[in-house]
Amino acid sequence: MDIQKASLKIGDxxxxxxxxxxxxxxxxxxxxxxxxxxxxxxxxxxEKNRIPMEARALLLKGSKHKILIDTGNGSDFVAKYGDKVGGKFSEIYAVDQNGPSLLKSLAGHGVKPEDVTHVILTHLHFDHAGGATTEKNGEIVATFPKAKYYVQRANFETATKPNIREKASYLAPNFEPLMKAGVLELLDGDKADLLPGVSVQVSNGHTRGQQVVKVSDGTNTLLYCGDVIPTSSHVRLPWVMGYDLEPLRLIEEKATFLEPASSENWYLYFEHDPYCDAATVEKKGPDFKVKDRFHL
Ligand SMILES: [Zn+2]
Structure with missing residues (x-):
């Protein structure tokens, strides 16, 4: 697989x-x-039929704002789930505790937890919101003490009263402490200028109230796809997850992102691709395919 190296700056x-x-x-x-x-x-x-997945968050490192999009499994702090989920959790999902972690990767970019100004959560499934909170002196608190966190209200409501199919993915220690601390802002629908150059758009096919994040300066555009397009293999329209609540709806939503992404040459950023960070796409008949893959 050919993967190009690109360094990308969008606006600030x-x-x-x-x-x-x-x-x-x-x-x-x-x-x-x-x-x-x-x-x-x-x-x-x-041998257990599991495919390798990355849990790839994204830092938008600006002169004023340090914006984090999603937070991974929280592999630094799986212990916070307690005996009920902790050990078993790591085993079932083969969580790698020795490689990179949220805090180590941020440190690699010269960013400390207290430097992060905003955290945008696409949705509250554990592999996206697991690093949002951490354990401190026996209490579960926000990992980023000075940050304002954002999630869609529809997703927060789904997470606090999960349906039976998604119950194992919505773990209260990942988000309830944020609400209690008053640092979680609930958004109602698409928001064009959530932060300078940063907008969010709602998608409901995977789970209720997921939001994808678009970063653009008019020249370059990057879409943080979350679980709408989790890996580069999922660029093709019919390749959707068994986890999706409404697959046909997800396929329609995916097409509304892939159309402009192919005509305007957006970078699609993949949260779960184990091999590349991002790709550009092109049309192929009624479907889409990957054009170039990138390490950013
Ligand atoms: Zn998900």
Missing amino acids: YQICPVPTGQFGLDGGAMFGTVPKVLWEQSNPPD
């Missing part, structure tokens, strides 16, 4: 990938109805 923001550690998810669940003989070529599974 240096685009800084923040790998938070790999984990594994069932390959069948990641590709829904796509047969294994197809997906195992691009995403070979381990």
Whole structure:
């Protein structure tokens, strides 16, 4: 696989990938109805049928704002879940505790937890919000003490009263302490200028009230795809996850992002791709395909 190296600055923001550690998810669940003989070529599974996944957050490092998008599994602090989930959790999801972590990767970009000004959470599934909180003196508190956190109200409500299918993915220690501390702002729908050059757009096919994040200066545009397009393999329209609540709706939403992404040459940033950070895409008949892959 050919992956190009690119250094990207959009407006005032240096685009800084923040790998938070790999984990594994069932390959069948990641590709829904796509047969294994197809997906195992691009995403070979381990002996338990898990494919490697990155939990890749993103830092927008500006002169004034240090904006973090998603926070990974919280592999630094899996212990905060307690005996009920802690040990088992790491085992089921093969959470790598020895590689990069949220705080180590941020430190690599010269950013300390107290430097982060904003945290945008695409949604509250544990592999996105796990690093939002941490344990301190026996209490669970915000990992970024000076940051304002954002999530969609619809997603927060889903997370606090999860349906039976998603229950295992919404873990209260990841978000309830933020609400209690008054640092979590709930958004109602799309927001064009959440922060300078940064907008959010709602998608409901994967879970209720997920938000993808667009960073643009008019010349370069990057879309943080969250679980709408989790890896570069998911650029193709029918390749959607078994986890998605409404696959057909997700496919429609995916197309509304891929259309402008292909015509305007956006960088699509993949949260879960184990091999590349981002890619550009092009149209291929009624579908889309990857044009170039990048390490940012
Ligand atoms: Zn998710």
